[in-house]
Amino acid sequence: MAILNLFVPKDRKFFPLFEASTLNLVEISNVFYEMLKCNDVQKRKEMTRTIEDLEHVGDKLSHSIFNELNLSFITPFDREDIHALTSAIDNVVDNIHGAAKRIDIYKVEEIDESMVKLGELIRMGSEELHKAVTLLKNNKKTAEISACCVKINTIENHADDVFDMTIGRLFEVEKDAIKLIKIKEILSTMETATDMCEDAANVIQSIIIKHA
């Protein structure tokens, strides 16, 4: 019982921080998706600033998790998994922010249909990640968590296909090299966001295996 008491308080610390992190990610991915569907350059600029603010919130949450990790003797799962999951969530956020910032800095006027598609996939992946993290505190939900991870893998594969096809087409039709550089880099940053989401899912799957 004493051991259980030592364990439980940690759960009360880590799980809410993880859930807050992925909830923040869901919010960022929603703002980003709205931004991609918006034609008003000025409004897009404002949404980029919102994403920036939310990124700072995410940084603080990651910082809290790392502090907690350094101060805790007992953790709900392996220290390196907590570290890897936090970093992966952080990387998804960073790449969404990076894509939004580039759209702003590069003064992109028309958002390509493929970007909206990738934005939707990032949003879907973020939601599955939040769902998986929320279920993680209940160690009876292994099958449901696994299903989320499988979905994230499918989403990443889909994003890969959209990216490859779009890049192939871009090199065929876009003769303005500078415009090509801009679009290619934004698409690539978005595709990396889905990769990082898959990284997070892989950490979650390894946590599940260890606790099975």
Next chain:
Amino acid sequence: MAILNLFVPKDRKFFPLFEASTLNLVEISNVFYEMLKCNDVQKRKEMTRTIEDLEHVGDKLSHSIFNELNLSFITPFDREDIHALTSAIDNVVDNIHGAAKRIDIYKVEEIDESMVKLGELIRMGSEELHKAVTLLKNNKKTAEISACCVKINTIENHADDVFDMTIGRLFEVEKDAIKLIKIKEILSTMETATDMCEDAANVIQSIIIKHA
């Protein structure tokens, strides 16, 4: 003796998986090298698909190693080294696949001589890596394993020189920015493949030092 018995079964799990991984890498690097020497665009497309299939095989092997790692209490060497070695091998494969895919998607018609040279270096590095991994299960072969790692380092330095020289020349002669972007990115992905090979060699050397 009982401890030895606990140890041996693990050897039977990890070493065959590592050997299968690097053997798969050797196969991929061979197909890639043949592809670079092939003038027929259609045949190159087919070889890209073969590389893609072999990459999936590699992914499954990595997945098996990670699963084994999560389920095993005793491992033939440090858990983080198993993880790092698996990831490094995976990264070599990913970068070979990435280079092949770009040649296809970017519709590159003529393969530059420097790409064939880098392809040869990747193939040589992959073979040394496979040799080192195969020797790893015999802890008397330290000198031979070290020799493989030294060779991989030399190969990486050579690839660096080829890359730098080619990029320097490219910026001097290529006036078509879009063509330059394509070639630069393919060369860079190939050079990263040799870096990742060196990363794997570094993990192997640290395993040797710990068990000396």
Next chain:
Amino acid sequence: MAILNLFVPKDRKFFPLFEASTLNLVEISNVFYEMLKCNDVQKRKEMTRTIEDLEHVGDKLSHSIFNELNLSFITPFDREDIHALTSAIDNVVDNIHGAAKRIDIYKVEEIDESMVKLGELIRMGSEELHKAVTLLKNNKKTAEISACCVKINTIENHADDVFDMTIGRLFEVEKDAIKLIKIKEILSTMETATDMCEDAANVIQSIIIKHA
């Protein structure tokens, strides 16, 4: 007392190696900053070679730390922190070297004012990092070490702003795509150097927290 004796000799090994690493980094960042302020292409070439030599010195120091780590049972702080700090210092050096090499290979004639600014920030960050590492062996200096880390964070934010502004302007004024690719890549490598400096600072802060 016996335990203390076991501990102290390790301190004698790791701390001097860390200090030599960051001192080497400070030297590299100074040569690089001088190089950015130099108008003579030939002299810049020589300085690039000096940076290359110092990078090899850094590689050897990192190698010594990793060897020491593999051979030591007792370390002054967590093994993964020693590994992460060494890698981060190495990454700062690699990115400075990468930027210098590109200036040489791309035959950049005029060094942009923004590059000099970023070079200055890299130099400042390297000095703070060296100061923090030097203080690390004295576990009473927590507040001073923290102050260095905070400064490194501020420097990284400043570098981010310089980079974003410069890239935005570059895409507005530079119509030569090949020239744009060159400058963008050099700036980006420099900005990554400050990111890696921040990574090192984050490792140091987590070491401090654990030993508080």
